[in-house]
Amino acid sequence: MRLADLMGPFLGFLARAITGAQGHWLGCPPSNEQRIYIANHQSHFDLVLIWAALPSELRAKTRAIAARDYWTKGKFKTWLTTDVFNTVYVSRTRANPDEDPLEPLVEALKQGDSLIIFPEGTRSNKGEPMPFKAGIYHLAEQFPNVQIIPTWIDNVQRVMPKGEVVPVPILCTVTFGTPTQIQPGEEKKAFLERTRAEVTALKPGGWKQ
Amino acid sequence: MSELKHWSPADQIALLFALLFGLLLLITAGGVLYRLKNPVEELAINPRSARAQFQRDLNASWVGALLFWLAWISGPAGSTILFGLFSFFCLREFITLQHTTRSDHRTLIAAFFIVLPLQYIVVANRRFDLFTVLIPVYAFLAIPVISALSGDPKRFLERNAKIQWGIMVCIYGLSHAPALLLLEFPRYAGKGAFLLFFLVTVVSVAQIVQEVVSRSVRSLPTVRAISRSFSRRAWWSGALAGAFVGALLYWVTPFKAGQAFVMAFIAAASGTLGALVMKAMKREAGIHYWGNRSGITGAVGLLDRVAALCFAAPIFFHSVRWYFKLSV
Numbered sequence: 001m002r003l004a005d006l007m008g009p010f011l012g013f014l015a016r017a018i019t020g021a022q023g024h025w026l027g028c029p030p031s032n033e034q035r036i037y038i039a040n041h042q043s044h045f046d047l048v049l050i051w052a053a054l055p056s057e058l059r060a061k062t063r064a065i066a067a068r069d070y071w072t073k074g075k076f077k078t079w080l081t082t083d084v085f086n087t088v089y090v091s092r093t094r095a096n097p098d099e100d101p102l103e104p105l106v107e108a109l110k111q112g113d114s115l116i117i118f119p120e121g122t123r124s125n126k127g128e129p130m131p132f133k134a135g136i137y138h139l140a141e142q143f144p145n146v147q148i149i150p151t152w153i154d155n156v157q158r159v160m161p162k163g164e165v166v167p168v169p170i171l172c173t174v175t176f177g178t179p180t181q182i183q184p185g186e187e188k189k190a191f192l193e194r195t196r197a198e199v200t201a202l203k204p205g206g207w208k209q
Numbered sequence: 210m211s212e213l214k215h216w217s218p219a220d221q222i223a224l225l226f227a228l229l230f231g232l233l234l235l236i237t238a239g240g241v242l243y244r245l246k247n248p249v250e251e252l253a254i255n256p257r258s259a260r261a262q263f264q265r266d267l268n269a270s271w272v273g274a275l276l277f278w279l280a281w282i283s284g285p286a287g288s289t290i291l292f293g294l295f296s297f298f299c300l301r302e303f304i305t306l307q308h309t310t311r312s313d314h315r316t317l318i319a320a321f322f323i324v325l326p327l328q329y330i331v332v333a334n335r336r337f338d339l340f341t342v343l344i345p346v347y348a349f350l351a352i353p354v355i356s357a358l359s360g361d362p363k364r365f366l367e368r369n370a371k372i373q374w375g376i377m378v379c380i381y382g383l384s385h386a387p388a389l390l391l392l393e394f395p396r397y398a399g400k401g402a403f404l405l406f407f408l409v410t411v412v413s414v415a416q417i418v419q420e421v422v423s424r425s426v427r428s429l430p431t432v433r434a435i436s437r438s439f440s441r442r443a444w445w446s447g448a449l450a451g452a453f454v455g456a457l458l459y460w461v462t463p464f465k466a467g468q469a470f471v472m473a474f475i476a477a478a479s480g481t482l483g484a485l486v487m488k489a490m491k492r493e494a495g496i497h498y499w500g501n502r503s504g505i506t507g508a509v510g511l512l513d514r515v516a517a518l519c520f521a522a523p524i525f526f527h528s529v530r531w532y533f534k535l536s537v
Contacts, residue, residue, distance in 0.1 A: 020301075161311045168317040169297065171305040 004083035008051075009060070011084070015045070015052040019159055019172035023053030026187065026202070027178030028149065031053050034114055035179070036134055037062070040129040040199055041118035046153050050116055051119055052107035053174035063088050064116040088115065090122035090160065109143050113201055119195075125157055131202060132192040140182050140191070147179035148197060165192050175202040217466035218400050222281065225406060225461065229274055233267075266417055269514040273409050275339075281402045285391050286333060292387045293329040300379035303520040306494040307371040311362035317536045319355050320376055323527065324348045328384050335391055343526075344381045350371060363524060378487075379512070382519030385526040391525075394463060394533050404529065407469075408476050410458065411451040412521045416484060419447030429511065435489045444481055451477025453481070464532070472532070478527040483520020 013022045022028070039050060047064050054062055071081045080198075081087040088108045091101050091155055100106075108115060140165035145166040155172040177198055182191055216224075218446060240263070276295070280288035324344065324504065331340045353369045389408065392402040397414040423438035428435050431444075455473020 018235070119340060155305065158309065158311075161314055164314050164480060166318050166322075169301040169321055170309075 002083065004079070007080075007084045009056075010058075011180075012052040012056075017046045018048055018167050019045075019049060019156070021049050021052040021207065022171070024175045026028075028147075028176060030058060030176075032058060032061065033147060034109070034112060034143075034145070035062075035147045035149050036109075036114065036136065036139060037116045037149045037151045037176070038119050038132075038173075038195060039116065039153055041120050041123050041160070041161050042125060042153070042157040043123060045156050047116070048153045049153055049156055049172055050151065051085065051173050054108060058085075059207050062114040062116060063066055065090050065105065065118070067092050069093065073166070077120075086112075090186045091122070094098070102138055105135070105139060106142060109139065109146060123162065125162060126149060132196050134188060134192065136195065137182070137188045137191050144181060148181060148195065149179055150177035150198040150202060151175065151198055152177070152204075154204055173204065175204065177202045213527035217299045221461075222402050224276055225403070226281070226332075227404070233271060233274055236267060239266070248304050253446055258411060261263075265513075266413075266420065270413055272514055273413065273464060273518075275408060277402070277405060280387065280390060280405070285387075288387045288390050289329050289333040293325065295511065296325055296329070296383045297321070299383065299515060299519075300375050301513045302378055302510075303375040304372075306491075309371070310361070310363075311370065312359040313356065313368055316352055316355045316372055319352065320372055320380075324376055325350075327382050328380050331385075332388050332391065334385050335393075336394065336405075337388065340384070340388060341534075344376060348376060352376070353441070374490075378519045381531065383515060383525055385522035386518065389522070389526055389529070392530075394529075399533065400463075404525075407458055407462050407473070408521060409518065410527050411455045411473040413449030414516050415447040415481050416517055418450035419443045419481055422427045422446040422496060432485075435481050439485055439488075443479075447481050448474055448478040450481075468532070472525070475528050476521045478522040480517035480521035484517040486515040486520070512534075522532065 012021075030043045037050065039046065047066075050057060051062070051064070051101060064085060064087045066081045066085075066089055066093045067089040070077075071087070072078050072089065081089070088104050091099075105117075105182060117136055119136050120130045122130075122135045136148070140146070141198070152175045153172065155170055155173065156186060158170045159172060160167045180195065183194075186194075212513055234490070238362055285292060305318060306319075328340070331343055354375055356365065356369050356372075386405060386408075389405045392401055393398075420438065420443075423440060423443035426442060426446075428440040428442045431440050450473035452470050456466050456470040457477070458473075459469035462469050462472070464472055
């Protein structure tokens with residue numbers, strides 16, 4: 001058994017101890033169908049949290065997207081994203097204009113893996129997610145049978161704000177919404193805006209903001 | 210009954226647990242039978258119905274009884290760790306619903322990872338002189354200092370008050386429960402568990418009776434904006450019921466019947482009033498239960514179950530110390 005095989009469950013346990021990492025499957029039950037989870041992104045902790053909220057049987061086949069320039073810097077980061085989480089790397093900058101940055105994602109989907117994508121492209125801390133990048137539209141176009149699950153990760157920005165190292169124990173939830181796809185005749189812009197609204201709509205309300 | 214007096218304390222406590230779990234089993238079985246008899250009860254769906262409230266109270270009693278039993282069998286170190294974990298989860302729930310900001314981050318780390326373990330280490334070592342002052346004196350200076358060093362003056366007092374209240378209720382209050390187990394009294398060695406049992410029973414009875422009276426007797430709510438069910442009459446009924454049960458249980462305590470009545474009244478009254486205070490805090494946060502059913506926080510609602518105990522335990526603890534004339 002490799003250390004990485006222990007690290008995953010350990011991080012999952014840590015995430016549960018600190019945040020509860022409760023998964024709320026509002027729009028669909030957990031299932032091993034091929035899916036793309038699109039979630040808001042506020043902290044590095046997001047990945048661990050969404051991963052801990054998934055049933056353990058789904059974790060091996062569900063791979064997150066990580067930015068190559070950031071997550072391959074240094075041995076530990078590389079080990080974490082490669083061996084522990086088995087992430088799919090994506091380049092934020094193109095080396096040459098012909099290269100398709102979505103290539104690795106398409107490859108992973110062809111293998112039958114599910115993906116976790118943060119379509120904002122970077123971490124936001126404004127509360128509302130930033131406009132979505134077009135990548136998910138192209139993936140949805142190429143793989144019409146893959147379900148797109150809007151996902152909202154709540155409260156995580158309070159656990160570990162940008163720049164802090166030690167997490168504070170605060171309860172977080174991961175809410176999974178109703179699966180969606182590109183509607184017939186839907187334009188790229190409309191699709192991105194609609195999915196962003198669907199993700200935002202999952203934000204739990206109920207207490208004073 | 211006179212034979213029981215010659216049993217060893219451990220045997221007496223074992224008998225106590227057998228009675229306690231037997232009683233809970235009976236009530237649970239009664240509840241299941243009732244549900245079988247009235248299967249389609251729409252009230253059961255409504256979280257505010259009497260049936261749902263009964264279920265919550267029963268669950269809380271189970272949690273309390275199991276907690277108590279685990280604390281007893283696991284010895285001083287085990288019970289300290291157990292209550293420490295409960296403190297941790299309660300504080301986590303409390304802080305989740307208080308709107309702490311980014312600049313509170315370091316303060317919260319201090320509360321969770323320094324103040325909390327320190328308090329329980331002091332309890333485990335039976336340093337009761339330090340135990341009573343560690344939080345009110347030292348932590349309450351340290352916490353605002355850390356906040357001030359974060360350099361954010363925005364809502365400074367409010368932010369600090371919230372964190373200090375969390376520490377006071379969830380750490381300081383709850384840590385008095387294992388302290389009762391560990392405190393040695395003259396002529397009452399090894400029987401701390403009876404005191405904790407006495408406290409938990411009296412507080413639960415007071416809460417349940419208060420709830421039942423407020424539902425069955427029409428009376429004007431005293432503080433409508435905070436609680437629709439809290440009225441003077443219901444509160445007095447609860448506190449007095451707790452006191453009577455305490456008087457009936459006097460034989461497990463070092464007190465005489467009359468003294469047990471007074472002690473139980475103090476515990477029951479502070480517990481139910483503490484629950485009202487927690488309700489006011491929940492109202493401010495705009496929620497109905499700490500572990501909200503609509504899945505906002507995903508909490509299990511632990512704080513709801515131990516809130517009354519958090520308030521009653523320190524008051525009871527110090528009353529007992531005063532009774533035994535133990536110097537602080």
